[in-house]
Amino acid sequence: MNAKWMMGAVLTASMAALTIPAQAAESKLDAKTVEIVKRDFQDKGIAKADRVNQDALQAACSKYQDKLPAKLKAKMEGEQEATIKLPSDDKYMGDWKAGEKLAQSGKGMTWSDKAEDPAGGNCYNCHQLSAKEIAFGTIGPSLLHYGKIRGNSIEVQRHTYGHIYNAKAFQACANMPRFGHMGILSEAQLKDLVALLLDPESPVNK
Amino acid sequence: MNTKIILLLTLTANGAAIAAETEVSDSARIAQYREMISDGNPADFDEMRGEELWKTAAGPKLATLEQCDLGKGPGVVKGVYAQLPRFFKDTGRVQDLESRLLTCMSTLQGLNVDEIAAKPFASEKKPSDISSLTTYVVGQSKGVKMAVSVKHPKEKEAYEIGKRIFSYRAGPYDFACSTCHATSNVRIRMQDLPNLNVKKDAQAAYTTWPAYRVSQGLTRSFQWRLNDCFRQQRFPEPKFASEATVDLTMYLAVSANGTPFAGPGLKR
Numbered sequence: 001m002n003a004k005w006m007m008g009a010v011l012t013a014s015m016a017a018l019t020i021p022a023q024a025a026e027s028k029l030d031a032k033t034v035e036i037v038k039r040d041f042q043d044k045g046i047a048k049a050d051r052v053n054q055d056a057l058q059a060a061c062s063k064y065q066d067k068l069p070a071k072l073k074a075k076m077e078g079e080q081e082a083t084i085k086l087p088s089d090d091k092y093m094g095d096w097k098a099g100e101k102l103a104q105s106g107k108g109m110t111w112s113d114k115a116e117d118p119a120g121g122n123c124y125n126c127h128q129l130s131a132k133e134i135a136f137g138t139i140g141p142s143l144l145h146y147g148k149i150r151g152n153s154i155e156v157q158r159h160t161y162g163h164i165y166n167a168k169a170f171q172a173c174a175n176m177p178r179f180g181h182m183g184i185l186s187e188a189q190l191k192d193l194v195a196l197l198l199d200p201e202s203p204v205n206k
Numbered sequence: 207m208n209t210k211i212i213l214l215l216t217l218t219a220n221g222a223a224i225a226a227e228t229e230v231s232d233s234a235r236i237a238q239y240r241e242m243i244s245d246g247n248p249a250d251f252d253e254m255r256g257e258e259l260w261k262t263a264a265g266p267k268l269a270t271l272e273q274c275d276l277g278k279g280p281g282v283v284k285g286v287y288a289q290l291p292r293f294f295k296d297t298g299r300v301q302d303l304e305s306r307l308l309t310c311m312s313t314l315q316g317l318n319v320d321e322i323a324a325k326p327f328a329s330e331k332k333p334s335d336i337s338s339l340t341t342y343v344v345g346q347s348k349g350v351k352m353a354v355s356v357k358h359p360k361e362k363e364a365y366e367i368g369k370r371i372f373s374y375r376a377g378p379y380d381f382a383c384s385t386c387h388a389t390s391n392v393r394i395r396m397q398d399l400p401n402l403n404v405k406k407d408a409q410a411a412y413t414t415w416p417a418y419r420v421s422q423g424l425t426r427s428f429q430w431r432l433n434d435c436f437r438q439q440r441f442p443e444p445k446f447a448s449e450a451t452v453d454l455t456m457y458l459a460v461s462a463n464g465t466p467f468a469g470p471g472l473k474r
Contacts, residue, residue, distance in 0.1 A: 033370040040450035044443035051377045058375040065373045109440045125394045137394040177379040
């Protein structure tokens with residue numbers, strides 16, 4: 001037992017001796033990366049240089065290449081969930097036709113867009129939605145028949161709204177932008193997208 | 207020369223026709239294009255323009271760039287692009303081709319490189335000298351095997367930082383390069399995306415830039431490619447030939463090692 005314990009202690013100590021300098025080198029590179037990025041990007045149009053400053057979630061996902069340790073992942077998701085502001089009227093179903101237009105538009109927030117240009121939802125860039133639109137991206141899952149499968153109970157409506165508002169509440173390092181949290185889309189626009197996904201009349205559910 | 211002009215006109219017309227159609231099967235159409243122009247890419251014009259510039263005395267010092275050291279000694283152009291970026295002793299920095307051209311334009315020709323770096327890309331109205339020079343030098347590495355070194359500690363560091371910039375998420379959309387380029391077999395709308403963490407994809411993508419963009423009617427450099435990626439990432443603008451862009455290029459160039467360089471390429 002003693003010998004085992006000692007061997008364990010020696011192993012742990014030598015592993016620590018190996019990993020600590022490696023970790024120090026890693027953090028030094030991480031720090032230098034941030035320093036270089038902050039120095040080497042400049043304002044252009046509406047895209048100001050301070051956009052490279054990361055919030056805690058962006059920094060963590062970058063550091064771990066989107067694979068967070070379980071504890072940190074849970075913590076981050078909790079923090080993101082707390083940012084979700086549901087509409088005060090508890091109503092979620094907007095106009096699916098307006099939602100479809102938003103879903104089609106990939107515009108907004110680049111340095112070649114103007115401040116007054118409305119941002120689109122960018123949905124078809126990454127998702128299949130209406131069966132009629134065949135030019136859809138595949139970075140995100142298919143959302144065809146989203147409402148047909150789930151129904152449109154108030155719980156489903158709240159969840160769907162919350163997911164578009166801040167997808168990181170459900171998957172910390174999801175690819176999907178935080179459309180509500182980052183102020184990309186308004187409350188009314190988010191409701192139009194909820195309707196696109198959940199309204200039985202929407203082409204998504206045909 | 208005349209046949210080349212006719213070819214270019216035909217290509218432009220084709221480009222317009224294709225833009226008017228739906229976006230279906232870009233890759234198939236581009237493959238068709240490549241077939242059609244297998245003995246002449248409109249980027250050839252930019253290469254010729256760049257060669258002319260390379261050999262013409264310019265700047266306050268009225269010198270040509272023919273003594274420029276791109277890594278294989280003064281004046282050597284053949285094969286240099288397949289080994290860039292690399293560490294240069296005289297500047298103490300890792301430099302990509304554009305960054306190194308700026309050094310030569312400053313030291314040999316006495317030009318104000320800040321002015322050049324402030325407006326480095328061609329437009330429909332105005333060609334860009336540094337972009338044409340890049341196309342010329344790159345063309346001299348066609349068929350040369352990619353062999354970018356990470357032996358020097360600064361090269362290794364540039365690679366490591368480039369890799370981190372690749373995963374650096376920021377901006378209103380939380381995007382990084384890796385959001386679109388770290389998964390295989392995905393696309394945005396109908397546009398296929400290379401997974402740049404996979405060697406085969408990285409090789410195919412990296413070795414075909416710079417490229418003549420049919421949709422823009424211009425030859426675009428790798429610096430331009432990175433710039434436009436960051437625009438779509440909703441980032442602010444990367445400074446031209448800055449350390450951030452050189453390090454990112456280093457990461458991607460090393461990932462492309464081992465395959466013959468194939469640029470200047472041709473893209474939609």
